[in-house]
Amino acid sequence: MNLDLLNEAEGFCQLQLWKDAWDVTEKLAKYEKANPEVAALRLQIIIELALWEEGEEVADLLAESPAIENRRMAAQYFLDRARETHAAGDHPEANRQFRKSLEKWPGIRREFTARDSEIFGEDI
Helix, strand or coil: CCHHHHHHHHHHHHCCCHHHHHHHHHCCCHHHHCCHHHHHHHHHHHHHHCCHHHHHHHHHHHHCCCCHHHHHHHHHHHHHHHHHHHHCCCHHHHHHHHHHHHHHCHHHHHHCCHHHHHHHCCCC
16 A cells, blocks of 8 residues: 555645545555545545546445445435436436435435435435
């Protein structure tokens, strides 16, 4: 693991320099990006930058983790993406993302709002 790059990316995150943090994590090797700690950091950056397309693979990877926090983070990504996608007018894709949030971590229901219930038809 390239700890220098990881520390640099974390430092940029602490300063909320999300684009710089993303650029640093892009320098990591593919196997390093698959590390749950790195994937969680990358997903945080993706959410902050609204890089929705880049996030699905990372969120899917995190959702396979035995750590509840990682699965919760993946589900939150899919819920946030569903909301953004719905607002942009792509309702079928938004519904797909919403269902993925439930698949990744059913506890995400605690984060649902009344608006989510109206949009996605879930009884929350």
